[in-house]
Amino acid sequence: MHVLQFSFLMFCMGFFSCNFSQSEAQKNNHQFTNELINESSPYLLQHAHNPVNWYPWSEKAFEKAKAENKMVIISIGYASCHWCHVMEHESFEDTTVANFMNEHFVSIKVDREERPDVDDVYMSACQLASQEGCGWPLNAMALPDGKPVWAGTYFPKKPWLEVLEYFKNEWQKSPQKMEEYAVRLTEGVGQMEALPLPSGEVSFSPSDLDQIADSFLQRIDFHRGGRVGAPKFPMPNNYEFLLKYHHFSSDERALKAVTVTLDEMAKGGIYDHLGGGFARYSTDSEWLAPHFEKMLYDNAQLVSLYSQAFQVTGNPLYETVVRETLGFIEREMTSPEGAFYTSFDADSEDEEGKFYVWRKQEIDSILGEDAAVFCQFFEISSNGNWEDGKNILHRRKTPEAVAKKFGLTPFQLNSLITNSKDKLFKARSNRIPPALDDKSLTSWNALMLKGYVDAYQAFGEKSYLDAALKNGRFILEKALRPDGGLNRNYKDGKSVINAFLDDYALTIDAFTALYQVTFDENWLMKAKDLTAYVLQHFSDENSSFFYYTSNLDPPLIARKMETSDNVIPGSNSVMATNLHRLGMYFYQNEWLEKSRSMMQVLSNTIVKNQQPDFYSNWCQLYLDFVRPPFEVAIVGENFAKSRDEMLRKFLPNAILLGGKTEGALELLKGKLQEGRTMIYVCQNKVCKLPVQQVSEAMKLMEKNK
Numbered sequence: 001m002h003v004l005q006f007s008f009l010m011f012c013m014g015f016f017s018c019n020f021s022q023s024e025a026q027k028n029n030h031q032f033t034n035e036l037i038n039e040s041s042p043y044l045l046q047h048a049h050n051p052v053n054w055y056p057w058s059e060k061a062f063e064k065a066k067a068e069n070k071m072v073i074i075s076i077g078y079a080s081c082h083w084c085h086v087m088e089h090e091s092f093e094d095t096t097v098a099n100f101m102n103e104h105f106v107s108i109k110v111d112r113e114e115r116p117d118v119d120d121v122y123m124s125a126c127q128l129a130s131q132e133g134c135g136w137p138l139n140a141m142a143l144p145d146g147k148p149v150w151a152g153t154y155f156p157k158k159p160w161l162e163v164l165e166y167f168k169n170e171w172q173k174s175p176q177k178m179e180e181y182a183v184r185l186t187e188g189v190g191q192m193e194a195l196p197l198p199s200g201e202v203s204f205s206p207s208d209l210d211q212i213a214d215s216f217l218q219r220i221d222f223h224r225g226g227r228v229g230a231p232k233f234p235m236p237n238n239y240e241f242l243l244k245y246h247h248f249s250s251d252e253r254a255l256k257a258v259t260v261t262l263d264e265m266a267k268g269g270i271y272d273h274l275g276g277g278f279a280r281y282s283t284d285s286e287w288l289a290p291h292f293e294k295m296l297y298d299n300a301q302l303v304s305l306y307s308q309a310f311q312v313t314g315n316p317l318y319e320t321v322v323r324e325t326l327g328f329i330e331r332e333m334t335s336p337e338g339a340f341y342t343s344f345d346a347d348s349e350d351e352e353g354k355f356y357v358w359r360k361q362e363i364d365s366i367l368g369e370d371a372a373v374f375c376q377f378f379e380i381s382s383n384g385n386w387e388d389g390k391n392i393l394h395r396r397k398t399p400e401a402v403a404k405k406f407g408l409t410p411f412q413l414n415s416l417i418t419n420s421k422d423k424l425f426k427a428r429s430n431r432i433p434p435a436l437d438d439k440s441l442t443s444w445n446a447l448m449l450k451g452y453v454d455a456y457q458a459f460g461e462k463s464y465l466d467a468a469l470k471n472g473r474f475i476l477e478k479a480l481r482p483d484g485g486l487n488r489n490y491k492d493g494k495s496v497i498n499a500f501l502d503d504y505a506l507t508i509d510a511f512t513a514l515y516q517v518t519f520d521e522n523w524l525m526k527a528k529d530l531t532a533y534v535l536q537h538f539s540d541e542n543s544s545f546f547y548y549t550s551n552l553d554p555p556l557i558a559r560k561m562e563t564s565d566n567v568i569p570g571s572n573s574v575m576a577t578n579l580h581r582l583g584m585y586f587y588q589n590e591w592l593e594k595s596r597s598m599m600q601v602l603s604n605t606i607v608k609n610q611q612p613d614f615y616s617n618w619c620q621l622y623l624d625f626v627r628p629p630f631e632v633a634i635v636g637e638n639f640a641k642s643r644d645e646m647l648r649k650f651l652p653n654a655i656l657l658g659g660k661t662e663g664a665l666e667l668l669k670g671k672l673q674e675g676r677t678m679i680y681v682c683q684n685k686v687c688k689l690p691v692q693q694v695s696e697a698m699k700l701m702e703k704n705k
Contacts, residue, residue: 636677
């Protein structure tokens with residue numbers, strides 16, 4: 001079969017977003033054991049007893065391939081990936097398939113969450129080779145040196161055997177042709193995400209900012225929230241930009257885009273109404289039927305977004321969502337050391353969503369006479385709203401309408417629903433839960449740390465700050481190395497993978513946020529040190545941007561940059577923001593200029609291509625250049641009271657600093673007045689006359705917004 005036929009087959013199979021259940025792996029009788037057995041990644045360990053002779057990503061695997069002159073299979077997935085598990089069961093646990101792979105190939109398994117650099121290279125190869133949608137599992141065919149020849153996604157057993165047969169024959173008959181494919185594909189991978197050429201001095205204008213915001217708003221579903229159509233992904237950073245834009249513009253469409261999205265998500269099936277927390281995305285256009293896996297990075301960013309939206313609107317629904325989601329994180333995704341786990345599978349007992357869905361008869365049996373009200377409230381019916389007559393809890397009616405129907409007061413309804421949820425949660429706890437990926441990733445931990453900080457800012461709950469501080473100490477103790485660098489992963493005492501740019505960028509951002517809520521300069525100094533490390537080990541000498549991998553890492557076939565934003569803000573946009581913010585804190589003009597240079601390179605792309613969704617974090621930085629942030633210094637004996645009062649406000653255009661003394665920051669020098677606590681509102685290092693009340697400081701910022 002020709003390679004193009006495989007590309008077509010992959011397209012027909014569609015894009016497979018993923019999810020894994022451990023139960024099949026647990027049934028394995030351990031007749032086979034391969035080299036993955038010594039790894040710590042739950043995803044790799046799931047394959048440690050396959051009959052396929054898997055190797056982890058290592059020089060050893062490529063040395064074997066070169067010595068035996070075999071092509072390499074590079075199979076990439078992650079622990080909560082449903083179709084990864086399906087392909088494992090159909091093919092990688094099958095001895096016929098495994099024997100063929102072992103005889104003719106060297107096979108490597110990669111956890112994409114631990115090694116996003118490897119995933120990026122071969123995902124790029126898939127996109128070039130197939131010109132169609134690519135997903136996980138990602139299966140690449142490569143030369144013995146790792147250069148990709150072709151890549152596809154999920155295949156059932158028979159087509160997978162045909163893929164193997166084709167490449168085995170081509171390697172034996174026409175190795176030169178395979179070499180030629182690899183050269184062209186590798187060149188293409190290296191050229192992807194090329195930076196646009198800078199177009200001289202760029203001005204950041206309010207009119208362009210309005211155009212960017214309008215491009216966002218044109219794609220919003222103002223009835224159900226999110227982008228128009230299906231599937232619907234949360235994409236929190238998009239709405240953080242719109243909240244920030246609304247703060248300056250008072251554009252009510254921008255605020256409505258945020259609130260309708262957050263309202264509908266909170267009422268939809270994507271939200272776990274019993275246990276808290278959000279699923280990965282909604283498969284439909286109404287947030288009803290989720291892909292049930294729960295990822296740390298989604299929940300971390302959504303906690304931040306709902307907290308900020310509460311600061312703007314005061315909507316009690318948003319506070320409920322934050323408190324329930326953080327309850328889920330504390331209960332189920334936090335280690336005793338204060339680390340945050342990675343994800344929960346969508347499957348349990350080999351069935352997607354089984355842990356979360358209900359038959360009406362079950363609810364009637366558990367709730368008794370309260371079931372009628374609960375079923376009205378959460379749209380539960382005998383026919384079900386999902387597969388096989390089962391129900392996903394979601395809300396369409398208003399609480400007022402349900403209370404009126406049953407003759408209840410709002411207080412009575414709330415009490416009944418709360419008690420019913422508690423009963424169902426306890427009943428659900430007796431079910432077999434989805435598998436937990438209990439590794440910790442530095443970048444995702446930093447996102448969750450930031451989520452706790454944002455929740456603390458909005459609600460003043462000390463336990464949220466305690467959790468953030470504990471996680472910050474965990475990162476310092478377990479991820480920070482003696483040489484000043486970070487490691488990416490941690491599980492069972494092991495932390496072995498050199499960190500990538502997103503680990504540094506998001507940790508710097510989180511530590512800077514910790515400083516702003518504590519005024520403990522140690523966090524800010526750690527952020528500064530990590531920034532200096534990034535500049536030393538990740539910089540591209542031909543541009544102002546940063547590579548995704550360190551210069552200490554063994555080179556891959558291409559050293560790539562992450563220039564756009566996705567579900568998680570891109571590492572270069574976060575670093576550009578860090579440089580801008582820390583440049584203000586430390587009077588580092590070189591960092592400020594570097595941030596500006598990075599923004600200038602991408603500004604035309606963002607303004608003109610009218611697809612700001614792919615640059616939403618860059619858009620927030622663009623706004624900072626249009627509306628320079630305030631530097632708010634709070635100095636004196638009662639600094640904490642004024643700081644904490646200010647933290648409750650939505651201040652997307654301000655950095656906070658201060659303390660009981662002037663500390664080590666240049667901007668604080670000369671600002672301590674004996675016996676008084678003063679607030680200085682500054683911009684570009686020029687300060688207004690100091691004030692003593694937060695309300696007065698807010699007026700100064702509003703006047704100069």
